[in-house]
Amino acid sequence: MEKKRILEDGLLEQYLTGELSSELHDLVEKALQEDADLKAQFDALEEDFQRMGLEQAITPPEHVRTNLQKRLEQTERRKLNWFPLSIAAGLALIFALSAFWLYGRWQNAENKLNSLQSQTTELQKRIETLESDYQLTSTHLESINNVDVVPLVLYGNHRAPNAKAVAYINHKSKLVIINPKGLPSLPENKTYQMWSDVEGVMIDMGTLSTDEELITLKYIDNAESLNITIEPVGGNDHPTVEQLVSYLSI
Structure with a gap:
C-alpha cells in the first residue's frame, strides 16, 4: 500500500484505534514494517495519544477527603455529669470549666472549618482548571484524529x-x-x-x-x-x- 494513501486517508489513526478492517489492518502493518519513516510517524502519533490519555485523571489529597468526611459525620453528643445541686460551689466550678472547654472546642472547630473551606476552594479551582484543560485536550484530540x-x-x-x-x-x-x-x-x-x-x-x-x-x-x-x-x-x-x-x- 502506498505511503501517500495511508497518510491522506488517515489510516495510521484508524490502525492505532483499531477501526480498520482485517485486510486494511494487515496492509498498513506491512507498510509500517517496510517504511522506516512511516513507522516513525506512527510511533510519534501513538506516543501523543498515550501521553494525553494519561493526563485526564486527578486524585484529591488524602487529608482533604478525610476532613470532608469528618465534617459530614454527626457530632457525637457529649453527656455531662452534674454534681448534686446542693453543692453550689462545685456546680459553679464545673460550669466555668465546661464553658471554658466548650469555648476552646468551638475555636478549634472554627479554625478547622476555615482551613477546610480554604482547601475546598483550592481544590475547586484545580478541578475547574483541569476541566478546562480536558476540554481543550478533547478538542485537540478530535482535530488530530480527523481522517x-x-x-x-x-x-x-x-x-x-x-x-x-x-x-x-x-x-x-x-x-x-x-x-x-x-x-x-x-x-x-x-x-x-x-x-x-x-x-x-x-x-x-x-x-x-x-x-x-x-x-x-x-x-x-x-x-x-x-x-x-x-x-x-x-x-x-x-x-x-x-x-x-x-x-x-x-
Whole structure:
C-alpha cells in the first residue's frame, strides 16, 4: 500500500484505534514494517495519544477527603455529669470549666472549618482548571484524529540532533496543530518559531513553547516546507536562518 494513501486517508489513526478492517489492518502493518519513516510517524502519533490519555485523571489529597468526611459525620453528643445541686460551689466550678472547654472546642472547630473551606476552594479551582484543560485536550484530540489530518514528523538537524516535533495538518479545514514536546529546552530569552516557505518567502506561523502539549498555529496556503528556527522571546518578523534547527518539505 502506498505511503501517500495511508497518510491522506488517515489510516495510521484508524490502525492505532483499531477501526480498520482485517485486510486494511494487515496492509498498513506491512507498510509500517517496510517504511522506516512511516513507522516513525506512527510511533510519534501513538506516543501523543498515550501521553494525553494519561493526563485526564486527578486524585484529591488524602487529608482533604478525610476532613470532608469528618465534617459530614454527626457530632457525637457529649453527656455531662452534674454534681448534686446542693453543692453550689462545685456546680459553679464545673460550669466555668465546661464553658471554658466548650469555648476552646468551638475555636478549634472554627479554625478547622476555615482551613477546610480554604482547601475546598483550592481544590475547586484545580478541578475547574483541569476541566478546562480536558476540554481543550478533547478538542485537540478530535482535530488530530480527523481522517483528513496528515501527521508529519520534523527531526532536528546538526544544531539539534535529538530534536523532534510532530505537525498535524488538515488541508481541508486549514488547521495546523504542533506537538513541540520533543524539542530541547531553550534559555528564558529564546523561543522556537515555525515558518512556511511559499515560493521562497518565509511566512510566520507562530511561536512554539516546549511547556505545552499541543499548539495551534497559522495555516499557510501553498506552503512548500515547514521550518523551525530559534528566535528571541516573542518571536521575530523574519527567520534567523543560521538558527534553523528543523526543515521538512511538504
